Amino acid sequence: MSEFTESAYKFLVIAQKDFESAVKTKRFIIFGVIFVLLALVGAYYGNADVARSIAPISGAPNPATQPVNYAISVSYSYSEIVLTILALALSYDALSGERSARTLVQLVVRPITRRTILFGKFVAYLAAAGGLFVITTLVLYIGLSITTRTVPSSSDVGYLILSMGIILLYVMSFIAIGLLISSLTRTSLDSLLGAVFVWILLLILTYAGVALGLGAINLSPTSDIPYAQFPGYAKILVWINPGSHNVAIQSLAGDFFKLTSGLNYSVNVIFLIASILVPLIPAYYFFNRSDAV
């Protein structure tokens, strides 16, 4: 076997083991069930909105012309936060947990690089959280199409696939944050505290950014926040949270011109990709330099 094939094989071995372990955990089952329930409730209310013929909302699918995509967008808005918690819950002790359980030494003493271990875990958690999301969304989409007797247009199906890609990037960013926390902590408890802290911090930074931005331009909170008018420091506070670049609902609508968090569509996608790499690269650096015991 060539070195590349060897590395790819071991990567898959790690990914398979971690996927199997992840889906058997209580946290996966608990947050997974909550996610599915919220996605169902969201789809139900979205469908009800369509039945009531509500007015179109800027940046969201049109309930009249894209009824299934609209219902899915409401489903996203209900459930995506739980998906980020699930991603973080799976990854926060990926490395520190192995260290505490003394399995990390059993791994690193064998002919396998730490890079393979880290990225194998990354893919495993993506497959677990992302897989649950993709399956749930596809089932809901087919279910809504059947129950409402609507045949979505090919462009609507394309927008759905694009939006799922955006959500997967969003999930990846939280997995990367979890891996970074895990590489910096030594025990599962420290990692849990770190994950809770980071999650709350991201929320606080977003709200602080919005409050400071609105204060700077003397505006009261409205449903359509003018991020573009915010001063630079307020924008940065908002942009730190990967959630501020989540353009999944825009993607479902096929609206690529609306500004989200004051940024256009493609810049948001770039920021979303950056929010994966920014934690992942230091996670690799710290894991590679850390003691295995």
Added chain:
Amino acid sequence: MNAIEVQGLTKRYKKSVVAVEDASFTVPQGTAFGLLGPIGAGKSSIINMLLNFIRPSAGTIKTLDREIPAQFHEVRHRIGYLPERPGFYGNFSAERNLRFFANLSDVREEREEKIKKLFKLAGLEGKETTLVRAYSLGDRKRLGIAAAMLNEPELLILDEPSTGLDPQGRRDIMALIHELNVHDVTLFLATHNVRDIAEICDVVATMRAGHVAAPTTTKDFVADVRGKTVQLEADIANINERILQAIRSVKGVKSIQCEGLKISLEYRPGINEDVNYVITRAGGRLRSLHESPSLEEAYVRKMGGRTR
């Protein structure tokens, strides 16, 4: 050729705590080398540096002719490691754990056969499909040895292999380790248990407060710790003159004190078994036979500690 060469090895934690200071020793290939010292002496730190788990503050390590840590990736497939408390994935079966580690250890051909053989070697036949979380510490250690042997290592590093085991479990594990050494695997065994060293190792280096003393043969070490004369205390149900005569015939016996049956004799390995044999052969029903002081007691006394 040396399996391990360590020169001036030092490990400091946070600049002030010195775990290992200027340690130097060599382990020739094929030998069973023991590193003996109390808990906290720095034995595990040496193992952690040998296995590249932590980086040395100073000094050099050569394992199987490769510089550690720089060339560790070139030799790790030739090394096996049994941690003090081997970690496994508790929600997987023992077999699934071994298969996982086999896949990472480049064991592809005849993997299943090898795993089967290792279960047999480790005495875990019939427990292959049991979840590891249901394993006792003794079984985990056995599984740890099986995992360490997956890649047929030339060098096996063992950290406190007998700690936490009951007497039978300890005996089984030590017999298993001894069996490995017979098959030309170089052993590096770190322990605080002097009996482990006496039973397994050819060479021993003592370690205390981060300092490693010059290695010596285990035979010389045991003779030095115990002294030339040992006393055996026997409890025989049906003692009689014939049995006493048989004991007197054992080579090296200096005196026998009949009250409580204390036998003074010159120490040599296997002396207990010899005395046990002649007593049984003379028709004696031996209830107990133990050395006084035991090797552990003699060692602790020599190290300036107390036995109790």
